[in-house]
Amino acid sequence: xxxxxxxxxxxxxxxxxxxxxxxxxxxxxxxxxxxxxxxxxxxxxxxxxxxxxxxxxxxxxxxxxxxxxxxxxxxxxxxxxxxxxxxxxxxxxxxxxxxxxxxxxxxxxxxxxxxxxxxxxxxxxxxxxxxxxxxxxxxxxxxxxxxxxxxxxxxxxxxxxxxxxxxxxxxxxxxxxxxxxxxxxxxxxxxxxxxxxxxxxxxxxxxxxxxxxxxxxxxxxxxxxxxxxxxxxxxxxxxxxxxxxxxxxxxxxxxxxxxxxxxxxxxxxxxxxxxxxxxxxxxxxxxxxxxxxxxxxxxxxxxxxxxxxxxxxxxxxxxxxxxxxxxxxxxxxxxxxxxxxxxxxxxxxxxxxxxxxxxxxxxxxxxxxxxxxxxxxxxxxxxxxxxxxxxxxxxxxxxxxxxxxxxxxxxxxxxxxxxxxxxxxxxxxxxxxxxxxxxxxxxxxxxxxxxxxxxxxxxxxxxxxxxxxxxxxxxxxxxxxxxxxxxxxxxxxxxxxxxxxxxxxxxxx
Numbered sequence: 014x015x016x017x018x019x020x021x022x023x024x025x026x027x028x029x030x031x032x033x034x035x036x037x038x039x040x041x042x043x044x045x046x047x048x049x050x051x052x053x054x055x056x057x058x059x060x061x062x063x064x065x066x067x068x069x070x071x072x073x074x075x076x077x078x079x080x081x082x083x084x085x086x087x088x089x090x091x092x093x094x095x096x097x098x099x100x101x102x103x104x105x106x107x108x109x110x111x112x113x114x115x116x117x118x119x120x121x122x123x124x125x126x127x128x129x130x131x132x133x134x135x136x137x138x139x140x141x142x143x144x145x146x147x148x149x150x151x152x153x154x155x156x157x158x159x160x161x162x163x164x165x166x167x168x169x170x171x172x173x174x175x176x177x178x179x180x181x182x183x184x185x186x187x188x189x190x191x192x193x194x195x196x197x198x199x200x201x202x203x204x205x206x207x208x209x210x211x212x213x214x215x216x217x218x219x220x221x222x223x224x225x226x227x228x229x230x231x232x233x234x235x236x237x238x239x240x241x242x243x244x245x246x247x248x249x250x251x252x253x254x255x256x257x258x259x260x261x262x263x264x265x266x267x268x269x270x271x272x273x274x275x276x277x278x279x280x281x282x283x284x285x286x287x288x289x290x291x292x293x294x295x296x297x298x299x300x301x302x303x304x305x306x307x308x309x310x311x312x313x314x315x316x317x318x319x320x321x322x323x324x325x326x327x328x329x330x331x332x333x334x335x336x337x338x339x340x341x342x343x344x345x346x347x348x349x350x351x352x353x354x355x356x357x358x359x360x361x362x363x364x365x366x367x368x369x370x371x372x373x374x375x376x377x378x379x380x381x382x383x384x385x386x387x388x389x390x391x392x393x394x395x396x397x398x399x400x401x402x403x404x405x406x407x408x409x410x411x412x413x414x415x416x417x418x419x420x421x422x423x424x425x426x427x428x429x430x431x432x433x434x435x436x437x438x439x440x441x442x443x444x445x446x447x448x449x450x451x452x453x454x455x456x457x458x459x460x461x462x463x464x465x466x467x468x469x470x471x472x473x474x475x476x477x478x479x480x481x482x483x484x485x486x487x488x489x490x491x492x493x494x495x496x497x498x499x500x501x502x503x504x505x506x507x508x509x510x511x512x513x514x515x516x517x518x519x520x521x522x
Contacts, residue, residue, distance in 0.1 A: 015216075015244045018264045020257045022395045023249040024428045026348070028183050028222065033307040033314045035186035036193040036225055040318050041304075042331055046095075047115040047322035048359040049075060049086050050102050054150035055157050056082030061113055067094045071123030072298055075113050078145065084158050085148045089300035089320035092117040101355035103325065103344045103364065105444070112359070115322065126296035137209045140293055144209075147292035148299045148362075153177065153188065153282030154255070156363040159289065162281070163209050165274035172277040174212040175262065176203050176286055178219040178226065179253035182346035185366040187303045188283050190316040192219065192226035196233035199283050202290030204239040210279050215241040217283075218262050222248040250348065251426035255280050257395050269422055284365075304360055306332040308369035310340060319360060325367060326356030334369055343368040347375060348427040382435040390429035390439065396422050400429040400439055407446040412453060415446055423447075 052058035059076035063069060069088045076086040096114040129135055145160035165171065180188040192199060203215045219227050231243045246261055256267045258280065265276050273280050284302060291297040300321055307314045312333030319328060325342065343350040346366055390400035399418055406414040423443050430439045
């Protein structure tokens with residue numbers, strides 16, 4: 014049995030997971046319109062390669078990746094491109110972003126996909142490229158491009174691949190349902206990813222509040238020859254944070270500012286592993302995902318397999334939304350999610366849940382009161398930070414102190430805000446401060462780049478000036494040497510040449 018370790022802090026909010034009936038999966042209806050943002054991942058947005066009026070098939074590339082930190086976008090079904098323009102997206106900012114709008118034709122025709130069933134005979138680097146071309150980004154967090162995570166470099170050898178099946182946030186059951194319904198694909202995908210990164214073993218970690226998923230995945234593991242261990246551990250929020258998950262199962266801590274590869278680990282979401290299996294074995298790009306539709310405002314909550322790009326309003330309508338006045342719709346869970354301002358915004362590769370709570374179920378937050386310095390937030394913080402101090406420094410915009418107190422190690426789990434008796438929205442302050450720090454860092458980087466370019470130009474101009482002066486001096490010295498050899502006074506010769514030019518031009522010398 015694997016030794017299970019505890020993490021600092023954590024909370025036990027009501028789970029409310031049974032509402033969406035984990036383990037039951039249905040297909041969402043094909044919408045009449047899909048809206049596909051060019052940025053569905055962390056990094057550089059993809060670049061559209063289709064034009065308005067083009068007809069496309071399911072699986073066809075609509076936008077190409079732009080560099081390493083980017084992934085392509087594919088058509089989930091067949092239809093016609095009707096627009097490429099800014100549209101509302103599901104983002105905490107409420108801003109618009111460039112999207113490809115696909116009017117579906119209902120035929121649901123797709124391109125022919127060719128997989129690599131004998132993937133063990135293919136070089137890992139080629140499999141990584143296939144995963145990149147399939148448009149796979151992490152499906153359980155910020156959407157980090159998976160191909161980048163699978164290629165940490167020779168300086169960071171990987172010993173263990175970890176599948177994070179924790180899904181600790183209340184209400185959400187997308188991963189639980191995937192592990193129950195697609196356990197065989199999950200296990201094969203884990204074996205593929207272990208082969209790609211050169212890991213000797215695989216650990217699939219699942220919280221003990223998911224007994225059906227644990228049983229189904231354990232059964233699937235028995236039918237594989239890969240070294241795969243299924244480990245369960247006590248339920249606590251936020252055990253699903255990547256660093257917390259690793260500490261629970263290994264006792265190791267990822268260094269502050271570091272990544273799991275620094276300690277020989279790669280950690281991915283179950284949905285990412287299944288997407289990798291489909292990309293390698295079946296040749297399918299990432300065009301669909303499981304989404305939990307839940308909340309007491311829904312008449313038919315559940316888990317659906319939906320086309321990426323489906324408008325949120327379409328999914329909630331299929332789930333029989335009883336929208337009251339000022340109905341809140343939350344993208345994600347109640348702890349880390351954010352309110353959606355426009356139901357025309359689409360789901361993306363990172364959308365795992367749409368929560369439609371009633372006002373009784375999740376009352377709007379009460380007005381914040383002054384901090385009473387109780388320290389409950391520090392006790393709950395899983396990253397062992399000092400949320401109270403971060404709050405004060407965030408309000409003062411003291412970025413130096415925020416860095417000193419490791420704000421960037423905050424995973425924005427919301428545990429501190431959950432236990433705060435003053436109802437202070439701590440995470441909002443942290444998110445805003447992080448954004449300001451990133452903006453300042455980018456501005457500093459631009460300023461440094463400008464200074465480096467200016468200094469390089471000055472150095473180049475000085476070098477060119479010195480080179481010209483050296484050439485003039487060399488010509489002068491050569492002329493003087495030649496004149497000396499010919500017995501001619503160089504100064505008198507220069508005067509005579511000038512007078513001769515004036516005579517030729519008709520001037521009086």
